[in-house]
Amino acid sequence: MPPAKRDPRYSVQDVISIVQNGESGVDLDFDDTDASDEESDSDACVDKENREPDCPANVDIEPPSNRHTMPRDRYRWQKKDFISPNTDFSGPALTDDVTSIHTPLHYFQKFVSEDMVEALATNTNEYSVQNHGRSVNTNTKEIQTALGMSLRMGLVQMPGARMYWETDTRHPPVADVMPRNRFQLLLTTLHFVNNFTVSETEKRDKLWKLRPWLDSLRENCLQVVPEEHNSVDEMMIPFKGKFSSIKQYMRGKPHPWGFKVWVRGGISGMMLDFDVYQGSINGVRVKSELGLSGDVMKLASTLAKGQNYKIYADNYFTSVPLVAKLLEQGIHYVGTARQVRLPNCNLEDEKSLKKKGRGNFDHRVEGKHNICAVKWYDNRAVTLVSSFAGPEPVQEIQRWDKVTKTYIDVGRPYIVGVYNKYMGGVDLLDSFTAKYKYALKCRRWYMYIF
Structure with a gap:
């Protein structure tokens, strides 16, 4: 019985030269899947001294990919004096005028605008109806009050949010502004997007529930x-x-x-x-x-x-x-x-x-x-x-x-x-x-x- 005919074996250099020269007389079965960096670095079939690889004949040899590479000889370092370039700043200067200093509320509204708070109130009402069957009937003024209470709690910290309304630990700047049950209800129903109108493409973003708020906040930060x-x-x-x-x-x-x-x-x-x-x-x-x-x-x-x-x-x-x-x-x-x-x-x-x-x-x-x-x-x-x-x-x-x-x-x-x-x-x-x-x-x- 004649021996089984084996496919011709090629070295890595032969394959690269075939691909670069565009030769079509050689039949090679290439795999189009991309390998990770870790897999390519630890390939046991490639000899480090550029000898012919000892691989099975049926192993697909992957051609060089078109992705960007960073060769180690791209940068050449020398022992010489460093000449600093001209780095004079030409951007807009910051003003130190006293008239530009505003109240803390004004600075807060520069980042958290009224449109953001209004959208938050609307989505909160819609979410409460969708989740609980009835609306919490909140508005922008109440949302702003809840945010101010949260900041106040950060200045006067207690182990739990309920302690600001307790008799022994009551904090009037928080407890006198809003009842505890109302504050906790708003906290549990705060929502930033309508779940029923978000597309499947948008849901691929892991932060899609918070994305409108984050984008608006970032746009306001970029205005500084x-x-x-x-x-x-x-x-x-x-x-x-x-x-x-x-x-x-x-x-x-x-x-x-x-x-x-x-x-x-x-x-x-x-x-x-x-x-x-x-x-x-x-x-x-x-x-x-x-x-x-x-x-x-x-x-x-x-x-x-x-x-x-x-x-x-x-x-x-x-x-x-x-x-x-x-x-x-x-x-x-x-x-x-x-x-x-x-x-x-x-x-x-x-x-x-x-x-x-x-x-x-x-x-x-x-x-x-x-x-x-x-x-x-x-x-x-x-x-x-x-x-x-x-x-x-x-x-x-x-x-x-x-x-x-x-x-x-x-x-x-x-x-x-x-x-x-x-x-x-x-x-x-x-x-x-x-x-x-x-x-x-x-x-x-x-x-x-x-």
Whole structure:
């Protein structure tokens, strides 16, 4: 019996050359499905020394995909002086006129407009009819009163919302404004969208129950004149309860402490833009060329191009493609970075800098985009990347020395001082909002985001 005829075997190089040359005389069965990065990196059939792969003959060989790739040799770092570009700010200036200071209510209405409150009252009445069979008959004035009571509860915090009406713990600015039962009824019937008019396409958004309110609030935030220096960081909305339907929010693992929100804020602590993190979409994480840095790019895209705005972020977001992409739009960047996200950037290791002593640093400059990377050793090594700030001029700062029990002078690169000065905007905002939280207990998890 003659041996079974086997299909011809091809190496990876043969397949790539066949595809690039457009040869049609070879019959190959390609699989059109896209493989993930993890699968392609751990392919056991491909030999690392470019030898012929030892694979079964019936294994489909996937052609090179057309998606964007980031070759490691795209960026070339050199040991040379960094020349800072012209970063003079040309955007609108913030006014310091005393006449521009308004009442707290006026500032609140700049973000929560009357149209938003009116829509909230309408949807609340419709939801109460749909869910309970009768309307709560609320109006914009009552909704505004309930919101003011919630803020007041954040200033005078108690373990539970009912305690503001109890005899021993009664708080007149809350208890005298609205009865307890009425306040709790409004709290349980607050609604932001008509469930019967939302399409199936809109329901693919995990925050569709809150989306109209979030979009209106974000539009009002974008009306604020942005500052020259903006920081991007995450904020956490506390939530330790259980989701009534976890599939409505995340198909992955929810954060144990609450909901993540990416925020762009000014150095003054004003929130200028935000985006609520939703995890994967239909169980699949959307991959882009920028990866996690795409969240920063989304928040920075609303800034005017070419006016030399500055963005600051930590190593969770920083990558060289992000800095280059922002630089193309006239937006500069400073951020801490992880070494694995700096391809071909051979900075000194931490042990070498530690031997030289505190205050020593090493730097490299990417010639094509004029991006500077600096590794500075203080108590430990930290790496920063910027498109406008470099190591010079070195500033002298004081640090406590445990050995001599005295303060000593330590050199600090200019890029570190700039980062420390302008990075804390979102942290300042988070400390403000932490004061306005009261004991909310609700089965609807999106109410905590509201």
